[in-house]
Amino acid sequence: MKTTNQQELIEKLNSHRMWIETIGEKGEKLGVDEIDFRHIDLSGYPLDQAYLTECAFDGMNLEHMDMSSSLLCSSSFTNTNVVNTDFYKADLSYVNFTNADSRGARFAKADLSEAVCTNTNLTNAMLISSSLYFTDFRNANMNYADVSSASFEGTLLHGANLTGLRGIEDAFIKSINTGTPEQPNILVGGEAIKWLQDKSLSKE
Incomplete structure (x- = not known):
């Protein structure tokens, strides 16, 4: 991780908020790489439409955060609270969500290719039209998650709790790895x- 002046980062976050609020007329779109956000209070800062590659958000409280349409590939959210967080149309390829609490999070139209979601709580998560190519859901809790129109290929599901999984009949399922x-x-x-x-109907 790069060492970044905290004040400089706050200024960039404020500039991005201005950019969002003025629809690009003022401020500047946030674009950072390899930044550790764990000591920054992100409440009040919108993080949608940002470039946040290889950044660390481990153990943070990002509940209800808007991170839609952001480029977050290779970032880390281990043990992070992303309950009801909005990742709509986000690039989450290679992101690490191990042990994250993502109940009710919106991953609709997100790219989760090769993301690691082991032991992740995805209860009631919206995975509608998401790309799940080689996504690792081992031992994840996917109770009542919605996978309508999602694309499965090589998706790892060993040990995952899939009780009540919704939208299977509408998903594009090429292959899964059990x-x-x-x-x-x-x-x-x-x-x-x-x-x-069968797994969606099982009582676990």
Whole structure:
């Protein structure tokens, strides 16, 4: 992580807020890389439409934060509270959500390709039309999450709680991995759909 002057970062956040509020007429769009945000109070700062690559948000409280349409690839949200956070149309490829609390979060139309969501609480999360290519959901809690029109390919689901998973019949399911990366168990097409449907009906 880069060491950044905290005051300088606050000025950039204020400038981004101005940019959002004036629809780009004033201020400047936020674009930072490899910044550690863990010691910054982000309440009151909109983070939508920002470039925040390889940044650290671990253990923070980002509940109800608007991070829609932002580029967040390779950033880290381990043990982070992102309950009801808005990631609509965000680029979340390679993001680490391990142990994050993302109940009710909106991931609609987000790119979660190769994101790590192990042990993540995704209860009631909206994954509508999201890209789940090789996304790692091992041991995640996906109770009543909505995957309508989401795209599955190589999606890791070993140990995931899928009770009440919604939208399976509308999802684009090419393949899922019910094993591990080291010992994969790939299910394709109809077989994958049946496995997901059976899991969604199970009481865990």
